[in-house]
Amino acid sequence: MKPADDFLDPHFLKSRGKRAVTRFRAIWISDVHLGTTGCQAARLLEFLQHTESDTLYLVGDIVDGWQLKRRWYWDQIHNNVVQSVLKKAKKGTEVIFIPGNHDEAIRQFIDLDFGGIRIRDELVHVTAQGKRMLVLHGDRFDGVIACAKWLAYVGDTLYTLILKINQVFNKWRARAGLPYWSLSQYLKLKVKNAVSYISSFEHALASEARKRNVDGVICGHIHKPEIRDIEGITYCNDGDWVESLTALVEDLSGELRLVTWHEIVMPPIHAKQEELGEVCVLPS
Numbered sequence: 446m447k448p449a450d451d452f453l454d455p456h457f458l459k460s461r462g463k464r465a466v467t468r469f470r471a472i473w474i475s476d477v478h479l480g481t482t483g484c485q486a487a488r489l490l491e492f493l494q495h496t497e498s499d500t501l502y503l504v505g506d507i508v509d510g511w512q513l514k515r516r517w518y519w520d521q522i523h524n525n526v527v528q529s530v531l532k533k534a535k536k537g538t539e540v541i542f543i544p545g546n547h548d549e550a551i552r553q554f555i556d557l558d559f560g561g562i563r564i565r566d567e568l569v570h571v572t573a574q575g576k577r578m579l580v581l582h583g584d585r586f587d588g589v590i591a592c593a594k595w596l597a598y599v600g601d602t603l604y605t606l607i608l609k610i611n612q613v614f615n616k617w618r619a620r621a622g623l624p625y626w627s628l629s630q631y632l633k634l635k636v637k638n639a640v641s642y643i644s645s646f647e648h649a650l651a652s653e654a655r656k657r658n659v660d661g662v663i664c665g666h667i668h669k670p671e672i673r674d675i676e677g678i679t680y681c682n683d684g685d686w687v688e689s690l691t692a693l694v695e696d697l698s699g700e701l702r703l704v705t706w707h708e709i710v711m712p713p714i715h716a717k718q719e720e721l722g723e724v725c726v727l728p729s
């Protein structure tokens with residue numbers, strides 16, 4: 446297997462030529478954090494290039510305005526991600542952007558449309574199976590952000606630091622031939638408070654969905670991909686593009702599931718062309 450670092454090289458992306466594209470009815474991505482070094486923009490770009498959908502939901506924290514106030518990081522691949530989304534909108538994908546807390550500056554444009562991208566605060570998505578899903582970022586139900594924003598900023602700085610350590614650590618692991626291991630995921634799982642924090646967030650969203658009389662909720666914000674039933678409510682979290690590299694998708698039959706960058710992008714590289722099934726060739 447090629448080391449993961451190769452995918453950060455834009456020339457490697459181009460060299461592939463043929464791409465297998467998977468079609469979905471809808472795709473939800475969030476917590477991309479464009480504008481930070483933690484953002485895995487190259488992998489997201491590959492994911493976007495390997496998928497198509499009637500609707501693409503950007504469920505918040507797509508651009509990180511909090512980092513903009515401190516240190517801004519933006520390279521060509523971050524541009525390419527934006528261009529890829531605009532191109533999808535132009536080609537007929539319905540793109541809906543629901544701003545989160547890190548891109549809260551965009552909240553002033555809620556209910557406006559720009560270049561085929563509709564900006565909304567929240568909405569209800571109806572699946573092909575008739576399930577009504579409330580779609581929102583979720584920060585309003587985060588006790589820390591709602592009650593003590595300064596604490597959230599401190600947490601954000603600490604999180605950025607842990608991600609940095611994680612990057613260096615995994616470069617070393619890759620050189621030693623060891624697989625990727627997420628330090629921050631490990632810490633989150635180990636810290637008891639984090640577990641209860643996540644569970645209280647999930648339950649708050651499920652109870653909001655119940656209050657609104659919908660079948661489920663789709664959100665992001667806590668960087669913890671999940672689909673599960675919470676007392677009869679389908680709770681879905683699409684994860685993030687800093688660590689998990691996941692998206693929530695609705696397939697053509699109306700089933701909701703989580704997909705990873707790995708399962709969408711990796712098969713075409715290693716599988717033989719005839720094993721790929723439905724393959725179409727896109728101009729680069």
Ligand SMILES: [Mn+2]
Binds near residue numbers: 505545546582665666
């Ligand atoms: Mn957020």
